[in-house]
Amino acid sequence: MINRRQLLLGSAAGFVSASLGSQSSTVLASQIPSPSSANAANRPASANDLPYTPVVTPNGRTLPYRMRDGVKEFHLIAEEVEHEFAEGTRIKAWGYNGSTPGPTIEAVEGDRVRIYVTNRLGEPTTVHWHGLLLPFGMDGVAGLTQRAIPPGESWVYEFTLNQHGTHMYHPHSDEMLQMAMGMMGMFIIHPKQPESGPRIDRDFALLLHNWAIHPGTYRPDPSVMTDFDLWTINSRVFPAIAPLLAQTGERVRVRIGNLSMMNHPMHMHGVQFDVTGSDGGRWPQAQWRKEVTEIIGVGQTRDLEFTAVAGDWPLHCHMSHHTMNAMGHELPVTTGVNQGDLARQIRQMIPGYMAMGEHGMSEHQTHIDAGHMRGPENTLPMMGGRGAFGPMEMGGMFTLIKVRDQLDGDNDPGWYEPPRGTQAHRVDSVPADVPI
Amino acid sequence: MPFKALALILVLPALVACSTTSTPSSRDNGQAENLLQALNQWSPALEKHDTKPSDDLQALTSVRLENPAQAQALALRQSPAIRAILASQGIADAAYRQATLINNPGFSASALRAEDTGSWKTEFGLNLGILDWLTLPMRKQLAGAELSRARSQALQMLTEELGGVRIAYFSAVGARHLSRQLQQTAEAARLNAELAGQLNQAGNLSELERLQYVDASARQQQALQQALAEADARLAELKRSVGLGVSQQLExxxxxPDIVESGLTAATLQALLQHDEGFDTLLNQASAQRPDVRLLRDSRMALEQQLELQQKQLGMSEIGVGLITERESDGSRASGLELDLSLPVFDQGQHQRARSQAQLEQLSANEAMLQLAMVHQLETSLNNLLSLTRQATQLRDEDIPRQQRMLELTLQEYNFMLTGPFELIEAKQQELETVVRYIGILEHYWLEHANLMQHTANAAEAPVAESDSPAQPQRPAEPVHHQEHHHD
Incomplete structure (x- = not known):
């Protein structure tokens, strides 16, 4: 069977209509990839021959193209997709080419691109090329720069890339709903001239988003403005977000775009990264600044570069609720409350009741992992993930940068083992003369 | 004595009596007839002055009633109100026998002494009311009709009393059911308040919020107290209606019971409401057996016979013949006959007949009115039962399971810290309140069912599955279970 990618790469004529005819309206997204598939399988086969380091989109892929008369031709299909945030939560989302986010478009400054857009949704759509400098009529704003693309039709955008940098694309037609449903993607433009400064060994593209998937439901609620349930990187939540792999000493760039409804202070452990660019391209080196946390504002992109240091280093939003999965936000505080016999009385009335939170919420993951507390259908527990040393009690916008001296290709290297004497450990007593 | 045996004592002799006791007119078969036969059976007992409640029942400290039929059986044996009704049959029976007697003949004697001779003149007379003889068969018929009317009246009172026992039974069980349910509702509110107290003490909940939960709990407690008091009052009413004393325990x-135990489905009720054959059968049954219908019919028959008697009397209120014998003072004797009659010159009885005639017309109109009312009562009762059946079925089969599912889902959300313990307990309260609504509908259903039985003269039939082992009275020697109240 010919898949879409093969079709795009292998056929020279009529591919729009052909691909239209071969796809159902709902496309099952690929299973949550392992780090190896996330980081390598989607890399172009000819990556080593490229004048730039292609981006890797963890849990996603790069959109293939075909050259025709010197124009790079892409095809985006707007459609409903079945999406899995992590094992246990699947939804009916909207996306492009079978996934949310849509595949990353990658090109080079100066390229002429022709992007076909087929609308398989039930309502009109457009694609806005967020931050790109292009002719007015190609900006993709429904009613303003064009008539919206009706369901079932294919339209084409064509323009020359006059810039480089980290960009995004998303609908500008019923934008609130369509973005809430997952329609978005990254658009990476590499500079035509080799970049000044350190060469990038590994380049990653991460797109931040928020979702209102109420417990027990299967479709995002677009009416929610602030109280979201899931905070995602490339539409996945921890622990289903593929880690970013690198080798010790490599120059790594993490491009982060934010199409959620809230700013995210993205914090990286283990290094001071340089903030080196945005949708304005790679900044002059004099403008770079060292940070450990960078706020990625709504609608903004930022490039974070660093030299990899061995370890399994978290990269996460520092708004702590954003590193949780679905949770109630109006719960009474039970910390410090020993329900004791009252819990037994409640259990008599409501079998299965368990008092929680007397000493904090940490016990929650223990209960969940033990499997004796069933949650709502299609709903992830608030926290999860286990490391080499126990529960990590995380979720949402949290992932790991796994750095090893030597990677085995794109295979997950497992958990990092701290060298002897470099790990925190228990002591029998604290010297009495240590001031407190 | 087991109550099953008691029931046999009540019913079997009644059936025997049916074949041995002549009744003034033929009657339809049916429960009302059984009651009437039961009345006939009780009458001899009354004549023997056996009107006091059974000693063994009086000695009981605790009685358990499993269904309304047992309550009615107990009332027949024990209720003073029912004994009073049964005693009225003795009065009616005596009146009937009195009315069938011939008036005693009159005897007169006189003695007159002549002043001049000093001798005595004596006179003896014997007279007998001819009219009394002539109208005896008619008067017997009239007395029989009166007796029948009195029995119908007693039957109606008895039916109403037994219907009242049924209603008192379901009211008491319903109130008990409700109060037990409200205990759970109040307990849920109490748990919420206690949890709020713990959270407040830990510094996690404001005093205002805590008091809101305490206030809600207090209101539930108040509702529970009201329900318990109501349950006590209704149990007392049931005890009164079955004739138990204050010191006797009633369990x-x-x-x-579930509505299915009535045997009436929504489909059956709907068919009846569409006036199918079943509706006509019910109506005919009601017409034939309802005591109030019978009472009117018997009253009319009695009045018709009274009218016939009045017509045959030809306005003469008195006709008498006499035998007279005289002994004069000179010793001579004379004997002869005497005729004594009132001449219908002025009062020919025409107004009495007119009055009776008007009363007949009035009774006839009342009968028609009652027939019309029966149709409406039946329709209303069936309509109410259909509505209550649908509501109860929905609550039992849909609403309560839905609430239980909601509680289950809320617990799942609680497990994943998506909702809090207050919301979880409130979900349980919602379920409990739905059950409270169900109990309310259930009680209305059984009370309406009792009404239907009244309307169709089936008041003494057991609507619910009878227990194989009816009420087991407990002797003082046995342990006494005090289960009247559950305040805990």
Whole structure:
């Protein structure tokens, strides 16, 4: 069977209509990839021959193209997709080419691109090329720069890339709903001239988003403005977000775009990264600044570069609720409350009741992992993930940068083992003369 | 004595009596007839002055009633109100016998002494009311009709009393059922308040919020107290209606029976409401057996016979013949006959007949009115039962399971810290309140069912499956279970 990618790469004529005819309206997204598939399988086969380091989109892929008369031709299909945030939560989302986010478009400054857009949704759509400098009529704003693309039709955008940098694309037609449903993607433009400064060994593209998937439901609620349930990187939540792999000493760039409804202070452990660019391209080196946390504002992109240091280093939003999965936000505080016999009385009335939170919420993951507390259908527990040393009690916008001296290709290297004497450990007593 | 045996004592002799006791007119078969036969059976007992409640029942300290039929059986044996009704049959029976007697003949004697001779003149007379003889068969018929009317009246009172026992039974069980349910509702509110107290003490909940939960709990407690008091009052009413004393314990089921035990489905009720054959059967049954219909019919028959008697009397209120014998003072004797009659010159009885005639017309109109009312009563009762059946079915089969599912889902959300313990307990309260609504509907259903039985003269039939082992009275020697109240 010919898949879409093969079709795009292998056929020279009529591919729009052909691909239209071969796809159902709902496309099952690929299973949550392992780090190896996330980081390598989607890399172009000819990556080593490229004048730039292609981006890797963890849990996603790069959109293939075909050259025709010197124009790079892409095809985006707007459609409903079945999406899995992590094992246990699947939804009916909207996306492009079978996934949310849509595949990353990658090109080079100066390229002429022709992007076909087929609308398989039930309502009109457009694609806005967020931050790109292009002719007015190609900006993709429904009613303003064009008539919206009706369901079932294919339209084409064509323009020359006059810039480089980290960009995004998303609908500008019923934008609130369509973005809430997952329609978005990254658009990476590499500079035509080799970049000044350190060469990038590994380049990653991460797109931040928020979702209102109420417990027990299967479709995002677009009416929610602030109280979201899931905070995602490339539409996945921890622990289903593929880690970013690198080798010790490599120059790594993490491009982060934010199409959620809230700013995210993205914090990286283990290094001071340089903030080196945005949708304005790679900044002059004099403008770079060292940070450990960078706020990625709504609608903004930022490039974070660093030299990899061995370890399994978290990269996460520092708004702590954003590193949780679905949770109630109006719960009474039970910390410090020993329900004791009252819990037994409640259990008599409501079998299965368990008092929680007397000493904090940490016990929650223990209960969940033990499997004796069933949650709502299609709903992830608030926290999860286990490391080499126990529960990590995380979720949402949290992932790991796994750095090893030597990677085995794109295979997950497992958990990092701290060298002897470099790990925190228990002591029998604290010297009495240590001031407190 | 087991109550099953008691029931046999009540019913079997009644059936025997049916074949041995002549009744003034032929009657339809049916439960009302059984009651009438039961009345006939009780009459001899009354004549023997056996009107006091059974000693063994009086000695009981605790009685358990499993269904309304047992309550009615107990009332027949024990209720003073029912004994009073049964005693009225003795009065009616005596009146009937009195009315069938011939008036005693009159005897007169006189003695007159002549002043001049000093001798005595004596006179003896014997007279007998001819009219009394002539109208005896008619008067017997009239007395029989009166007796029948009195029995119908007693039957109606008895039916109403037994219907009242049924209603008192379901009211008491319903109130008990409700109060038990409200105990759970109040307990849920108490748990919420206690949890709020713990959270407040830990510094996690404001005093205002805590008081809101305490306030809600207090209101539930108040509702519970009201329900318990109501349950006590209704149990007392049931005890009164079955004739138990204050010191005697009465145990009843904790819960009302399900509506399926009535044997009436929504489809059956709907068909009846569409006036199918069943509706006509019910109506005919009601016409034939309802005591109030019978009472009117018997009253009319009695009046018709009274009218016939009045017509045959030809306005003469008195006709008498006499035998007279005289002995004069000179010793001579004379004997002869005497005729004594009132001449219908002025009062020919025409107004009495007119009055009776008007009363007949009035009774006839009342009968028609009652027939019309029966149709409406039946329709209304069936309509109410259909509505209550649908509501109860929906609550039992849909609403309560839905609430239980909601509680289950809320617990799942609680497990994943998506909702809090207050919301979880409130979900349980919602379920409990739905059950409270169900109990309310269930009680209305059984009370309406009792009405239907009244309307169709089936008041003494057991609507619910009878227990194989009816009420087991407990002797003082046995342990006494005090289960009247559950305040804990």
């Amino acid at each position: 009843i089921p904790d819960e009302l």
